[in-house]
Amino acid sequence: MSDLLNTLPPDPIYDRREKIRAITAKTLRRRTRLSQLFVGAISTTLVIALVPLVLVLYTIVQRGGSDLTLAFVTKLPQVPTIGQQNAIGGIGNAIVGTLIVAAMAAAMAIPLSLILGLYLVEMNTRLARIFRGGVEILSGIPSILLGVFAYIFIVIPQHHFSAFAASVALALLMTPVITKAVETAIRGVPDAVTEAGLALGARRSVVARRVVLPAARPGIITGTLLALARAMGETAPLLLIIGATDSSTWDLNPFHSMSALPTLTYFYSNSSFPSQHRAAWGVALVLVVLVLILNVTSRLISARLSRRAQA
Amino acid sequence: MNQSTKSLLSRRNASDSPRAKGARGESDRFYVWTLRGFAALFSAILLEFVYSIVHQSWPAWTHEGLTLLTGTTWNPANSVYGGLPLILDTVISTLVALLFAVPVGLGTALVLNFVLPRRLQTITASMVELLAAIPSVVYGLWGLYVLVPWMSTTIQPWLGRLSGGAWPFSGDPLGAGIMLASTVLAVMILPTIVAISRDVIAALPKDLNEGALSLGASRSQVLRKVILPSAKSGILGAISLGAGRALGETVAVLMVIGGNAQMPRSLFSVGATLASTIATEYTEASPGNVAALGALAVILMVLTAAVNAFARRLVRRTGALSS
Incomplete structure (x- = not known):
């Protein structure tokens, strides 16, 4: 029997395998070490990526935290004078201004995006x-250009800066983002749900309004909150069109110029008063808190969603 | 991807049969025309957007012609409208930002997909994405008051000594300038690069990773020789999307680049980008200057639209963008 085995020709595959095994054994240690080095290097990049986040948030809280008083967030700004260099008052009107502009932008962008999202799904x-x-190209257009557009389209014909013009620019910024979210969310609704609605004899519009959109609601809300957070922090278009960043009145007419947190941060950082430089950090802190609340809420919703989808 | 079974209208033939006509068909038609109407309205706004900016810049193009692209001096006060320094500053600051952001972004995307335990992946990814949530004016503030002093007293003198003052590290260590703008931009586009390349890598077939591992490849061999090459076009798309953001970023750059429109001499020079120049000069411009600034807007629009269209085409092919 063993004679028979010895007389067989050598197995080429077995030989090659042995050869490979010998080579790999020789290089194994080097390859392992190189691999560990590489994994270590890319893990370092993750740490590097998180450093700016920590640094920025830390600096804002450290330098702006002391400003965060009730008076600061509710009162009107006070222009420093030679005698009272440290009196900066509050930023109440800028907070309200930011909220008003964001609300007006959302009021325009959300209904429009719902319809555009439906259009993209329904029409093939x-x-x-x-x-x-x-729509996708619009989502990559720099926001400053939307500011230029709102300036030409609204500010020039009306002859003055306005919060309304700012909200139009922000609505244009939000629409592609929300439309994309609406489209993705609708495509995620199981076909059976849509078909069940149609099978019951409901019209397409009724199925869309009463079945598809409610089923897609969590995804739509997530996308909307993210877009809103982005729009709230947007500075460039406002610099061109909202006007009077140093406004110190409670004038809340949307067709007048209005104070807003991003533009106020910019204005304070450029100011010639040291007290306003310091206050810029307080304004930035309030802005970041507002934006992060929206952002984290949106993330929590989407995390709960994906957990439910997995279950 | 376009095979949407969700599309109610793809069943049009069935519902347009004679039986389905009547009151119900009328209402469906109303619904369809509402959707079409709003899509048309929005398209009209988009066209108006492009038209109004091009229209405003028209006198500048007919008057100055190619000087707007090739002239080396931008001095609107004396009606000299050479856009080249602005274009160069925009492109250079973006490229240098990519130099910082691409290695970090790709490494992070790989760690998120292959190194971190599953439980930590989502939370870490959200933290990186929070970088995108911080408003650009806040980055500008941070750059202006934290990074400018650090750059001018520590980093730039050190780089100057190290290179013996040779290009591109020549000039006075002012802090503000192209180098700082690139640093801030790198932080701002990092989340874009990480998020998209993470999706692109996650969309690769699992067999690639498992097959390579089972052949005895080490972790780093799998990542470098199998995963990265397979995801190449999507990653290029992610990088281009990041570049698109960097080209158009306005306020953060405006606050740290120095605001001086001159031909860039080194990484330390102060400068001004297309977007930052529009932001600072637009509202106070004379009619002649407005046209020239409109021309800058057109250049910026063409640049970003081209980069974005290129990027989306690449990413779409990988099937990651739909997720």
Whole structure:
């Protein structure tokens, strides 16, 4: 029997395997060490990526935290004078201004995005695909250009800066983001749900309004909150169109210029009063808190969603 | 991807059969035309957006012509409108930002997908994405009051000594300038690069990773020789999306770049980008200057739209963007 085995020709595959095993054994240690080095290097990049987040948040809290008093967030700004260099008053009107502008932008962008999202899902035509491309390109257009557009389109005809013009620019900024979220959320609704609605004899519009959109609601809310957070912190277009960043009145007419947190931060950081430099950190802190509340809420909703989807 | 079974209208043939006509068909038609109407309205706004900016810049193009692209002096006070320094500053600050952000971003994306335990992946990814949530004016403030002193007293003198004052580290260590703008931009585009390349890598077939591991490849060999090459086009797309953001970023750059429109001499020079120049000069511009600034807006629009269209085409092919 063993004679028979010895007379067989050598197995080429077995030989090669042995050879490979010998080579790998020789290089194993080197490869392991290189691999550990590489994994160590990319792990370092993760740490590097998180450093700025920690530094920025720490600096804002450290330098702006002491400003965070009730008076600061509710009172009107006070222009420093030679005698009273440290009196800066509050930023109440800027907080309210930011909220008003964001609310007006959301009031325009949300309904529009719902309809545009439905359009993109419902229409499977070439026109719809071109339209989707247009919306995507808009989402990559720098916000300053939307500011230029609102300036030409609204500020020039009306002859003055306005919160309304700012909200139009922000609405244009939010619409592509929310539309994309609406489209993705609707596509995530199981077909069976849609079909059940249609099978009951409901019209398409009724199915869309009463079945599809409610089923897609969590995804839509997530996307909307993210877009709103982004719009609230947006500074560049406001610099062009909201006007009077140093406004110190409670004038809340949307067709007048208005104070807002991002522009106020910018204005204070450029100011010639040291007290306003310091106050810029307080304004930035309030702005970041507002934005992070929206952002984290949105993330919590989407995390709960994906957990439910897994279960 | 376009095979949407959700599309109610793809079943149009069924519901347009004679039986389905009547009151119900009328209402469906109303619904369809409402959707179409709003899509048309929004398209009109988009066209108006492009038209109004191009229209405003028209006198500058007919008057100055290619000087707007190639002239080396930007001095609107004397009606000299050479856009080249602004274009160069925009492009250079973006490229240098990519130099910082791409290695860090790709490393982070790999760690998020392959090194971290599953439980930590989502939370860590959200933390990186929080970088995108911080408003640009806050980055500007941080750059202006924290990074400018640090750059001018520590980093730039050190780089100057190290290189013997040779290009690109020549010039006075002012702190503010192209180098600082690139640093801030790198932080701001990092979340974009990480998020998209993470999605692209996650969308790769699992077999690639498992197959390579089972052949005896080490972790780093799998990542460097299998995963990264397979995700190449998507990663290029992610990088381009980041570049698109950096090209158009306005306020953060405006606050740290120095605001001086001159031809860049080194990384330490102060400068001004297309976007920052529009932001500072637009509202106070004379009619002649407005047209020239409109021309800058057109250049910026073309630049970012081209970069974004390129990026989306690459990312879409990987199937990651739909998620």
